[in-house]
Amino acid sequence: MRPNIVLFGDSITQESFRSGGWGASLADTYSRKADVVLRGYGGYNTRWALFLLHHLFPLGSTKPPVATTVFFGANDAALAGRTGERQHVPVEEYKENLRKIVHHLKECSPTMLIVLITPPPIDEEGRMEYARETYSEKAMTLPERTNETTGVYAKGCVELAGELGVRSINLWSKMQETDGWQKKYLRDGLHLTAEGNAVVFEEVVKVFKEAWLDASEMPYDFPHHSEIDGKNPEKAFQQKCL
Amino acid sequence: MRPNIVLFGDSITQESFRSGGWGASLADTYSRKADVVLRGYGGYNTRWALFLLHHLFPLGSTKPPVATTVFFGANDAALAGRTGERQHVPVEEYKENLRKIVHHLKECSPTMLIVLITPPPIDEEGRMEYARETYSEKAMTLPERTNETTGVYAKGCVELAGELGVRSINLWSKMQETDGWQKKYLRDGLHLTAEGNAVVFEEVVKVFKEAWLDASEMPYDFPHHSEIDGKNPEKAFQQKCL
Structure with a gap:
């Protein structure tokens, strides 16, 4: 009955239902209006994400998502020849993989709102500190x-979005507009703090609103309790439930 | 593909994806293993919940939830003759309504794990303070x-659960075991603080574990990234995706 909003991405999506997470905040904002579906795969790059595409977004579904956020790149951008080499995907292939993802989603539903999100910036010093603390x-x-x-x-992500006519959020640029973004938004040089999550949440809500997917303008699935007459509850439910 | 866990209830369920909320924590815990579906209806009592039952849990669904939490009573217990009278449902009817809900869920799926949750305790003083501040x-x-x-x-809720052979969480008793529960767990004498949310989360996880719905023992929907060979990713996806 309710539309689905799918969050497809890597660990920054997978973690988004932790306390203060951007996914949970979205689910709260769209509560009683849309379901927010978590499809985050920690450690995944776009090359590996392609394997999941037909399973997560089957063609011919009677209820494709109304909106999908596609949030990869942090792992693709791991450098060749360093410890994250296994995850590395060259930038041209990253763009091609994103293009395949967008094409597939459009094939699922031509009206689907697709939002590409760039990886956040990297605080190299924070990354090294984290590694020393951990290993x-x-x-x-x-x-x-x-x-x-x-x-x-x-x-590359933002350019591709422009080329394909889908929306994008340049998180990498956006976060760096704020002084002290390194510690304010990133907890280990890569993953988000609560404040970093708030930035993603605000940006996603802004884009959703611009694309007419505004929670405040969407109908409740069932009557608000204040509309229910205690002595004659049937009336409020007549239209939708009886 | 993934099983669904549905949270059905009133405002304490509807709010459960706010920062530190028990619903978001469950979604995080079951991430990549089960989808946590929010079906909270602020202000609803069990009498009104019955109108939604066939819509939220259609009979003959090919994918009924594996588990459902049923968390009503806070509004049913609003007193007749006071400001919440419209929401009041006599306790005997509350039990009958819960019985109808459980029977319907069992009809949807005889194997569904059903967990009845009692309303939290009420801090009457906190409720009055909140009213004075607000009105x-x-x-x-x-x-x-x-x-x-x-x-x-x-x-009544716990007794009924025993009679019907479904699990229950006596939140009313559990919270009152802790000194200072009034302010520690309740933010306005009724709704939960982050610490109150943590109690619900812990209790639900405990009951789910006892019923063999333990996130740590459930399979990932797709391979963990550490299982993916950078040079031969097909291999990891062979079983599930190719």
Whole structure:
């Protein structure tokens, strides 16, 4: 009955229902109006995401999502020749994979609102600190991601969105507009703090509103309790339930 | 593909995806294993919930939920003759309504895990303070709910669960085991603080585990990223996706 909003992405999506997470905030905002469906796959890059595409978004579904956020790139941008090499995907392939994802979603539903989200910026120092705390002497000596390289992927993502005529959020740029973004928005140089989650939430809500998917203008699935007459409840439910 | 866990209830369920909410914590815990579906209806009592039953849980569904929490009573227990009278449902009818809900869910799926949750205790003083802050001079002069009466509903809920052979959580009793529960667990004498949400989350997870719906023992929907060979990703996806 309610429309579905799917969050498709890597760990930054998978974690988004933790306390203060952007996914949970979306689910709260759209409560009684749309279901927010969590499809986050920690560690995944776009190459691996392609394997899931037909399973998560089957063609011919009678109820495709009304909106999907596609939030990859943090792992694709892991550098070749460093500790995250296994996850590395060259930027041209990253763009091609995103293109395949968008095409598939459009094939599922031509009216689906598709929002590409770039990876957040990288705080290389924060990444190294985290590695030292976690692995002590076995920690990497060179960062496995750099902010500069991740920026190239972010740029590619936004360019592709423009080319395909879908919306995008340049999280990489947006976060860096704020002084102290390194610690304010990132808890380990990559993953989001509660404040970082709030930025994603605000940006997604803004784009959804611009695309006419505004929670405040969507109908409740069933009557608000204040519309129910205590002595004659049938009346309120007549239209939808009787 | 993934099983659904439905949270059916009133405002305490509807709010459960706010920061630190028990619903969001469940969604996080079952991430990549089950979908947590929010069906909370603020202000609803069991009498009104019955109108939704066939719509939210259609008979003959090919994918009924594996588990449903049924969390009503806070509004049923609003006192007759006070400001919440419209929501009041006599305790015997409350039990009958819960019985109808359980029977319907069992008809949807005989194997569904059904967990009845009692309303939380009421801090009458906190309720009055909240009313004064919100409505100042127009505030109620007598509390619209009492802890004692809500306790009668909680007892009825637990008794019914025993009679029907379904599981229950006596939140009313559980919360009162802790000194200072009034402010620690309740933010306005009725709705939950983050700590109150944590109690519900822990209790639900405990009951789910006892009933063999333990997230740590459930399979991932798709391979964990550490199982994916960077040079031969097909292999990891072979079983589920190719």
